Amino acid sequence: MDFRLSEEQQQFADSLQRWIARDYSFEARQKIVASAPGVSDPAYAALTELGALALAVPEEAGGLGGSPEDLMIVMKEIGRGLVIEPYFATVLAADFLRRGGHTAVLEQVAAGTLQLACALNEKEAGHELFNIAVTARADGDAYVVQGSKCAVIHGAQADALVVSVRTSGAPRDQDGISLLYVPRDTPGMTITEYRTYDGQRAASVTFDQARLPATALIGQAGKGWEILEAATDFGVVLLCAEAVGAMEAANALTLDYLKTRQQFGVPIGTFQVLQHRMADMSMHAELAKSITILATVKAHRAPANERRKLVSAAKVRVGKAMQFIGQQAIQMHGGMGMTNEMSIAHYFKRLTAIETTLGNTDFHRTRFTRLPDFASA
Template sequence: MDFSLNEMQQMLSDSIARYVSREGASARDFSPARWKQFAEMGLLGLTVSESLGGSGGSAVDAACVMEQLGRGCVRTPYAFSAVYASSLLGDLGDAAQQDRWLTALASGEAMFACAVYEVEARHDLLPLAARAERQGDGFVLSGHKSNVWYAQHASHVIVAARTEGVAGDAQGLSLFVLPTDAPQLVWRHFPTVDGGCASELTLNKVVATAAQVLGPVGDAHAALSTAERRTTAALAAESVGLSTVMLDMTVEYARTRQQFGQAIGASQALQHRMVDMLIEVEQARSLAWFAATSVDEGDAVAQTRAVSAAKARTGAAGSRVGKDAIQLHGGMGMTDELLLSQYVKRQMAVEQTLGDTAFHVERFARID
């Protein structure tokens, strides 16, 4: 299979690489001004249809963006607003909702968080216990959500709640688009290991109008699964970007660090270690691009198999490369002052997001 980028994808990748290089360390932290720059570059509407101000791009296009953001160790809500939320809004929203919310997303006027997952489910969509009870033409939402990434910066949150059935049922799930400052949304924000942020959300009898229901009532599971696959494939690409730079840092350090009158990279034992790291990165890259290609093709089972394989491989490779990079840098590899440590922490966060390595290995094994 040919994983080479076409001309437009190469231009997209190169433009982000130049942006990250130009902005330097300041690009690594989120800011509203930087989010607006992403909009001006066309990144936020990358997967939004052209009629709504986007580019109509594919999962491979999103992977191009995410790999370069990974190379720059950029901590951003991009995966959850421009990929996850964009997928849900595009697949489920009616014409009026898409015109309202996707246009705002693409222009940078709105940022979306996704309150889908719950503690009992860990990395999975199910069980989902939060409930939405009918009240007149609208609903009243109750329950608790965990791991709502970058919610404290978002203007809107997409909430998954059950309108019928029991917690383990795939049917009966509905989505609601609410402003993050809506009454009775109780937030607890906290920092993540990589310097980003996430939140827990308590739905304390939140009132949602009929206009805030996204798509058909009780039929959101398929769209949630699709959005999850697209975002997981994007995160796998980000992990490849992180691992690539950790390897490059290690090789450069081995070339310049002198010990006993020669560069430590002259040691054959260390050369073998770095070759092993390279193999890990290249295997991860192949599976990440295969997953991105698969997300836009084939059935849901084939997509899930490809995405889980990629997330498991990129997670394992990132962990291995990060640990080896720290060891080959010596004690200084663990210090906050060294840029490597930021990449290692970001890789740890990505590996735990939307399913860690063990979760995806188990999911892959269950697929018939």
């Protein structure tokens, strides 16, 4: 399998890198994080102009019909530049809509005029996305939604949400799950925003007898688990790609620091023990990159069990790399590495947040071992 980027893909990656270097410096990002909105409309417009949003939308729905590998390129550069705009949240929600045939709004996503988010997490569920207590009761030609979602990434910035609800069955059943498209202005829905420790924005979403038309249903009623699992598996792959970009940037920052920080009259990069650590960090990054590429290539093409196996294996391998690289980078920067003035601290925070999003390392290790053929992996 040839993992090299095509000429067009490399040009696209170069365009993203030039934009980040020119308009999205660490100082510029810090101002965006501290601003009231917490995101930058001009930055999101730049991503749209570059075609990053259109890549996530099929051609028949008004987009460019990009491959998972194309989106991997975007997420890797987003990770490298610590971009905090709601690209991931929108692309993940768009994948739900694509899979569920709910494509009427995707042209607006491609044009950058509609931002989306996914309300999938609940306080008592941990990483089990099938553990759903939010209910949607059929009432004539409508659904009445009741309950609360938490940790909705960029929920307050979204014009609409993809929400997982239970229309039948017990709270942990995989049957009886439905998916709904919920516009931001829906009566009975309350969004409470907060800033996360990695500089992103998230929200809690509460539904109090929120009424939605039957057309809000994504896919089939009670049969949403297959879409939910497949779409979030793709989301895990995208997060792994972001982590790879962030780890490569963290390694580069650490190497530069070792070359310039002096002790005993020489750069600390001349100390052999630190050179060995740096080599181990590079190895972890390459292993994470390789398995992320493999999982990306298979994300939309492999049978369900193979997809589950590769996605969970990638999250575990990337999780180990994130922990090792993050901790080593902070340690080699010393006390300064813990300060907000140093960009390495923000890479560490973002890597920590990725670890806990859509299932942490322990969750995916357990999921992997529970697959029927895990011993032959």
